[in-house]
Amino acid sequence: MTHWLWSLFIRAHKKDLEFSDLYRCPKSDETHRVRQKLEIKWDKQLKNKGKPSLFWALFASFGPELIVFYIPDAIKELGVKLFQPYCIVYLIRYFNNDPNTSQWLAQWAAGGIVLAAIANMFILYLNMTMYSKVGFRIRAACCALIYRKSMRLSYLSLGKTTVGQILNIMSNDVNRFDEFALYSRALIMAPLQAAIVLYLLWSHLRWTCLAGMGILVLFIPFQVLMGRMFGSIRQKTAELTDSRIRLMHEIIAGMRVIKMYAWEQPFALLVATARK
Structure with a gap:
């Protein structure tokens, strides 16, 4: 990722970018592919006896991708972030002249803090990129379905809406999918974090925590x-x-x-x- 991005920056510094200078979109992100994936699930929702749900169609289409990215995020939130406080505890004990904390253990604790910060930064920005990518796919699929549906509307149906309303949905409302892809991890990570932190604090603070x-x-x-x-x-x-x-x-x-x-x-x- 870094290689093609820096090469694009260098090329833009030398001359104005043209359309031919841009890289081709990956096949997995092409609009017709993500539209077909969502359209299949949406057609299944339309065939159900109950009211069709766009949420479940989106979840069936792109939910597994988000769930896969929750795994490294869980490692970061529940492992790396909780590992740093433990290392800080050993450093504080060493500088407070704790006889049970050796210099060797304090050095390992300092190295653990640095490594945890590097791992946290690497996983954070990599996952944010992947979450944004999934949000982009959801947005592109919804826009493609809206466009496809607008081309099939009858004259009577067109009288109930306007081109401006359709454009407003495609330009403003669908952007919420990008935000949802970024912050949906909090629905799972926040309760787990709260439970683990409460368990760790219980041995030190008891009912006060x-x-x-x-x-x-x-x-x-x-x-x-x-x-x-x-x-x-x-x-x-x-x-x-x-x-x-x-x-x-x-x-x-x-x-x-x-x-x-x-x-x-x-x-x-x-x-x-x-x-x-």
């Missing part, structure tokens, strides 16, 4: 409430964005009529009101 964990648990209802509030605000924002795009699309489509009747000023006021 439950105070901090209790505060975290009390914040869960607050976060759920805030999530619902942000969701409702996001829904209202999406509706306003759709109405603004629909208005702009209608104005552009009827530009000749607007110019002929000199309606520029009233429609300018409509656009200014919609943008507030």
